[in-house]
Amino acid sequence: MATKTESNPPAKDSKGLSSLNELNLEKSILRRGLATPNEIEACKAHKAKLAAKDECKGLLDIMVEAKVLTKSQSVRLLKEIGETAKKFEIPGYQVLERLGKGSMGVVLKARQTSVDRIVAVKILLDALAQNKEFIKRFDREAKIAAKLSHNNVVNAIDAGEVNGHHFFVMEYVEGGTIKDTLDKKDVFEEKAALTIVLAVAEALKHAHQRGLIHRDIKPENVILTKDGGVKLADLGLARLTADEKWAMSEAGMAIGTPYYISPEQVRGQVDVDIRADIYSLGATLYHMVTGRVPYDGEAAAEVMRKHVDKNTFIVPPDHINTKLSSGLGVVVETMMAKNRENRYRNPDDLILDLKCLLQDESPMLAGQKPDDLATLAEGDVDGFTNRGASEAQLIEIAGYVNGRQHMILALAAILALSVITNVVMITTR
Structure with missing residues (x-):
């Protein structure tokens, strides 16, 4: 029997099953051996055809009509699903539907009833909730997320545990x-890619200021919102750089995603810092503008070996996509330098060069030797005037080093005033 369609709530069958519970229904049917995967898929396909005709019918009803299930089996399944659904009830939140599943948890779409807003709720998988170490790791992710509050980061809202289920609530981002x-x-146009990467770099700057590294920057963790915004997501692997105990517990472990992982992460170094995120962002930018990953291979181990191997080099992105500027190629190569001493030292440096490219100017820092970067940081701009830097670039450099310069000048002024005061006191005696 068809039911009335609703514009906002998720579709429900004649027994009141939400789309979330239909997923649980499929699992129960397969676990009990009541139907084959092919039979379930055939019924789901029929359900989709009916929906296209504005006929809303639940999967359970369709399976009974197709004689895949008996009426009595459907009654028992409904009871089981109803009991399971209660376990997912979180006080103050109305679960609407399932959004996806990750390595550690299921993400649900829900309504925060107190303020009537849509949020995303991540729930630790039942199998992992039996392990104290996974619970600790999950709670740590929620606390780390709470340290960040930035327009380019998916922000945390709440966290807790109910009926044995550990959860944390995040901003819901549509896109x-x-x-x-x-x-x-699809391959991203240069300016579009740079705008997105600049937003992520701003998010990394925010995290860096709070002593955090993400450790899993990759295309699937950057959300492009419907209103043109950019949000960095998934802090499941994020770590406090100052947490030495945590770092030592992971020594020797290759933590990250093979296609985008930095060499130091592959080696399992304990002193991983923000430059690892810059490397991964560079690999992401490379993929965005070329349509392919920097290093490929038949196995994850082969891909990770290429990230580390000093004799294996990426093909410059502007050689693959000839529409790209050479400046972008140099920036990507600097971001992805195998020796992190040759990369951008921090997000500020990267942001400076990304802004140059967006203004159709040559990057100021990319390709410079480490000692040149140190010189620039100390404020020696004169040496760069002969390298084609424009007036606008020099102004940008000046702003970059002004903070340190002002401090030095202030200290010098205080010292000079002290000397003058002493001289005056001596001469008046």
């Missing part, structure tokens, strides 16, 4: 990821 676009075989 697709960079990966979604790349999966369509």
Whole structure:
């Protein structure tokens, strides 16, 4: 029997099953051996055809009509699903539907009833909730997320535990990821890619200021919102750089995603810092503008070996996509330098060069030797005037070093005033 369609709530069958519970229904049917995967898929396909005709019918009803299930089996399944659904009830939140599943948890779409807003709720998988170490790691992710509050980061709202389920609530962001676009075989235009990467770099700057590294920058963790915004998501691997105990517990472990992981993460170094995130962001930018990952291979180990191997080099992105500027190529190569001493030292340096590219100017810092970067940081701009820097670039450099310069001048002024005061006191005696 068809039911009335609703514009906002998720679709429900004649027994009141939400789309979230239909997923649980599928699992129960397969676990009990009541139907085969092919039978379930055939019924789901029929359900989709009915929906296209504005006929809303639940999966359970369709399976009974198709004689895949008996009426009595459907009654028992409904009871089981109803009991399971109660376990997902979180006080103050109305679960609407399932958004996806990650390595550690299920993400649900919900309504925060107190303020009537849509949020995303991440729940630790039942299998992992039996392990204290996974619970600790999950809670740590929620606390780390709470340290960040930035327009380019998916912000945390709440966290807790109910009926044995550990959860934390996040800002709900509507949109697709960079990966979604790349999966369509679409390549980003240079300016569009730079604008997105600049936003992520701003998010990394915010995290860096709070002593955090993300450790898993990749296309699927960057959300492109429907209103043109950019949000960095998934802090499941994020770590406090000052937490030496945490770092030592992971010594020797390659933590990250093979296609975008930095060499120091592959080696399992304990002193990983923000430059690892810059490397991964560079690999992401490379993929965005070329349509392919920097290093490929048949196995994860082969890909990670290429990130580390000093004799294996990426093909410059502007050689693959000839529409790209050479400046972008140099910036990506600097971001992805195998020796992190040759990368951008921090997000501020990267942001400076990204802004140059967006203004159709040459990057100021990319390709410079480490000692040149140190010289620039000390305020020696004169040496760069003969390298083609424009007046606007020099103004940008000046702003970059002004903070340190002002401090030095202030200290010098205090010292000079002290000397003058002493001289006056001596001469008046």
